[in-house]
Amino acid sequence: MSDKKAFPEHVAIILDGNGRWAEKRGRERTFGHQAGAANVKTIVRAAGHMGIKVLTLYAFSTENWKRPALEVRFLMRLFKNYLISQLRELVVDNVQVHIIGDVSALTESLQKEIDACERETAANDGMVLNVAINYGGRREIVRAAGLMAESVKKGEMDISEITEESFGSFLYPSASSDVDLLIRTGGESRISNFLLWQASYSELYFTPVLWPDFTEAELRKAVTWYTTRDRRFGGLNEEES
Ligand code: IPE
Ligand code: IPE
Ligand code: MG
Numbered sequence: 548m549s550d551k552k553a554f555p556e557h558v559a560i561i562l563d564g565n566g567r568w569a570e571k572r573g574r575e576r577t578f579g580h581q582a583g584a585a586n587v588k589t590i591v592r593a594a595g596h597m598g599i600k601v602l603t604l605y606a607f608s609t610e611n612w613k614r615p616a617l618e619v620r621f622l623m624r625l626f627k628n629y630l631i632s633q634l635r636e637l638v639v640d641n642v643q644v645h646i647i648g649d650v651s652a653l654t655e656s657l658q659k660e661i662d663a664c665e666r667e668t669a670a671n672d673g674m675v676l677n678v679a680i681n682y683g684g685r686r687e688i689v690r691a692a693g694l695m696a697e698s699v700k701k702g703e704m705d706i707s708e709i710t711e712e713s714f715g716s717f718l719y720p721s722a723s724s725d726v727d728l729l730i731r732t733g734g735e736s737r738i739s740n741f742l743l744w745q746a747s748y749s750e751l752y753f754t755p756v757l758w759p760d761f762t763e764a765e766l767r768k769a770v771t772w773y774t775t776r777d778r779r780f781g782g783l784n785e786e787e788s
Contacts, residue, residue, distance in 0.1 A: 555727035564733025564757030609683030641673030648682030684743030
């Protein structure tokens with residue numbers, strides 16, 4: 548089976564390199580996060596125009612709490628400001644916003660903005676934007692296992708109904724589709740606990756470009772690269788089958 552998709556439907560991006568971007572300029576890491584947040588606006592708009600259906604952005608991992616408290620606090624404030632300042636534009640652009648991850652660990656005021664943003668964009672039927680905050684791929688899988696166990700315990704499903712498909716339905720719904728193209732900026736070639744289930748057959752695009760420098764043209768470059776891939780999913784390519 549060969550499935551050369553002309554265009555990636557679900558694109559996920561690991562936004563990495565903000566700190567180094569700032570350090571290169573002799574500035575604090577937080578300066579890089581600010582530039583990174585500004586770039587999120589640019590790339591969200593670009594992805595919408597390009598016709599990407601689902602865009603999932605990794606903004607804060609379950610491991611990022613290890614960073615200095617000041618940096619963490621700054622990031623949390625940035626997330627809140629992003630949601631407040633971008634809401635109107637996201638509504639106008641018909642973007643449906645979801646936050647994936649364990650939001651219960653976030654401050655009440657950030658949770659309030661998350662609720663408002665999700666509620667006010669819920670009826671939008673354009674691009675789905677998932678922002679992963681306090682997200683870990685392992686944690687998402689363990690959460691899904693727990694929800695599924697609960698469902699079995701309640702008698703809503705039988706153990707014999709546990710399949711890859713039914714398991715997938717316990718993941719965060721808005722981000723549960725297979726990731727076609729997974730991009731990581733900032734030069735590292737690792738997944739860092741992002742979308743472990745959904746990325747099982749993703750095309751992986753690693754670029755040295757630091758996130759604040761990742762322009763619309765860079766996104767187009769990644770998508771163009773994707774269109775040249777031969778996605779075999781364990782089968783043979785078109786010429787051989
Ligand atoms: C990514 O940039 C943003 C977050 C993880 C929140 P980094 O802060 O990891 O930047 P580098 O990798 O240190 O340059
Ligand atoms: C991955 O970046 C997490 C996010 C972009 C949110 P990190 O900078 O935290 O990853 P590592 O530590 O280099 O793997
Ligand atoms: Mg990093």
